[in-house]
Amino acid sequence: MGVNPLxxxxxxxxxxxxxxxxxxxxxxxxxxxEIFCLVGPNGAGKSTxxxxxxxxxxxxxxQIFFDGQPVNGHTPLSLRRRVTTVFQRPILLSGTxxxxxxxxxxxxxxxxxxxxxxxxxxxxxxxxxARVAAKTLSGGEAQRVALARAxxxxxxxxxxxxxxxxxxxxxxxxxxQIIAELNRERGTTLxxxxxxxxxAKRLAHRVALLxxxxxxxxxxxxxxxxxxxxxxxAAFVRGEMVF
Amino acid sequence: xxxxxxxxxGFGQALRLLGSGDPQVWRVVWLTLxxxxxALLISALLGVPLGSLLALKRFxxxxxxVALLYTGMGLPPVVVGLGVYLLLSRNGPLGSWxxxxxxRAMILAQVxxxxxxxxxxxxxxVMGVDANLRQQLRALGASDRQAxxxxxxxxxxxxxxxxxxxLGSIISEVGAVMLVGGNIExxxxxxxxxxxxxxxxxxxxxxxxxxxxxxxxxxxxxAAMLSLQGRRAWE
Numbered sequence: 200m201g202v203n204p205l206x207x208x209x210x211x212x213x214x215x216x217x218x219x220x221x222x223x224x225x226x227x228x229x230x231x232x233e234i235f236c237l238v239g240p241n242g243a244g245k246s247t248x249x250x251x252x253x254x255x256x257x258x259x260x261x262q263i264f265f266d267g268q269p270v271n272g273h274t275p276l277s278l279r280r281r282v283t284t285v286f287q288r289p290i291l292l293s294g295t296x297x298x299x300x301x302x303x304x305x306x307x308x309x310x311x312x313x314x315x316x317x318x319x320x321x322x323x324x325x326x327x328x329a330r331v332a333a334k335t336l337s338g339g340e341a342q343r344v345a346l347a348r349a350x351x352x353x354x355x356x357x358x359x360x361x362x363x364x365x366x367x368x369x370x371x372x373x374x375x376q377i378i379a380e381l382n383r384e385r386g387t388t389l390x391x392x393x394x395x396x397x398x399a400k401r402l403a404h405r406v407a408l409l410x411x412x413x414x415x416x417x418x419x420x421x422x423x424x425x426x427x428x429x430x431x432x433a434a435f436v437r438g439e440m441v442f
Numbered sequence: 443x444x445x446x447x448x449x450x451x452g453f454g455q456a457l458r459l460l461g462s463g464d465p466q467v468w469r470v471v472w473l474t475l476x477x478x479x480x481a482l483l484i485s486a487l488l489g490v491p492l493g494s495l496l497a498l499k500r501f502x503x504x505x506x507x508v509a510l511l512y513t514g515m516g517l518p519p520v521v522v523g524l525g526v527y528l529l530l531s532r533n534g535p536l537g538s539w540x541x542x543x544x545x546r547a548m549i550l551a552q553v554x555x556x557x558x559x560x561x562x563x564x565x566x567x568v569m570g571v572d573a574n575l576r577q578q579l580r581a582l583g584a585s586d587r588q589a590x591x592x593x594x595x596x597x598x599x600x601x602x603x604x605x606x607x608x609l610g611s612i613i614s615e616v617g618a619v620m621l622v623g624g625n626i627e628x629x630x631x632x633x634x635x636x637x638x639x640x641x642x643x644x645x646x647x648x649x650x651x652x653x654x655x656x657x658x659x660x661x662x663x664x665a666a667m668l669s670l671q672g673r674r675a676w677e
Contacts, residue, residue, distance in 0.1 A: 253581050284581040290572050303582040
């Protein structure tokens with residue numbers, strides 16, 4: 200995967216809220232077309248990093264490059280629209296499922312938004328719920344709708360924040376299958392935050408361990424799980440508590 | 443005549459008055475709708491953006507503005523009437539406008555009464571939308587303006603309630619319009635002031651008839667606004 204061009208480069212990126220530093224990454228590269236998993240305990244800064252990668256928030260200091268170009272405080276809309284996120288707790292809008300899925304397309308003025316939404320709903324197995332009120336869906340269905348409304352946009356980079364947390368095994372496996380296909384068929388770059396080591400093993404090309412906002416290990420998945428360099432990564436892989 | 447008979451007679455008279463097309467009654471009804479409708483429109487045009495701004499933005503001096511707004515939500519209409527009266531009276535700071543005892547004065551008083559309600563309820567409803575929604579909308583590619591518009595759409599039920607509350611506070615209000623309008627026949631007489639006048643004169647049937655018309659108007663206006671709540675987000 201390393202031969203693909205770089206999607207992101209992070210250099211000395213810090214994120215501070217009030218007096219609290221939640222992220223301190225010296226250097227990190229994410230390549231186009233790879234599935235990059237971020238693992239780590241709660242509060243490690245994984246979700247904060249995703250917000251930075253989606254240009255929702257700027258870093259407090261340091262530099263993020265996207266496609267080799269520095270990304271500064273005010274990110275142009277055209278750049279933001281190349282990246283999207285599926286959140287752990289997606290908020291669906293009032294209206295029907297198909298309207299929710301078509302939302303991002305309509306923001307972009309894409310014609311036939313509803314038809315495109317239907318095609319994606321078919322893919323995530325929710326075609327029969329297209330006209331159902333989105334607020335009435337179960338957690339698993341809502342998560343699939345959130346995934347559908349992200350992938351219908353055909354982003355270059357898809358950021359996923361624990362997309363299978365709190366889902367039953369069937370829904371979890373379905374979402375894993377969809378995102379793996381997305382990477383294989385379209386070459387979509389995926390950055391996946393997960394607590395599930397097995398999920399990271401199944402999906403990731405490369406894995407990074409975040410601890411206390413710092414990136415303590417970045418390695419190809421096979422090496423990360425078999426012979427990590429950092430002892431904390433080794434402990435994490437063994438399922439031990441690390442901080 | 444017993445009270446029940448008076449009420450029944452009032453019902454009958456209300457129907458007769460509406461059916462007969464009595465120009466005097468229709469003039470009162472029309473002025474009521476014009477004054478309260480205009481006041482509500484102005485309150486909505488100012489109050490919905492103000493409430494949204496207070497809910498969505500943080501700025502210096504916001505807390506006193508919100509405190510002022512909450513105080514305004516409980517303003518006694520008669521006090522507002524007195525204030526507007528003093529403002530517009532011949533020797534008042536705006537006396538030169540010549541608005542006192544005109545529908546404009548009544549509209550001004552009603553705007554002061556309903557604006558805090560519209561802005562306050564709008565603020566609450568927009569604040570009630572999940573705080574993480576903006577972030578998620580931005581992640582889907584919404585511009586700031588698109589995200590704000592979507593958040594307002596998500597809060598639209600509450601915004602409509604704010605308009606219902608605003609209308610309710612002014613269409614049935616009598617103290618302020620009586621003070622600044624003067625209840626002048628053919629000029630500033632609205633349903634509420636007419637009801638007060640007819641009751642004082644002992645014309646209970648007519649007072650009841652006018653009350654029923656007022657109730658019907660309020661019901662129709664609220665039903666029209668509440669029907670908007672059923673609309674879908676993208677319509």
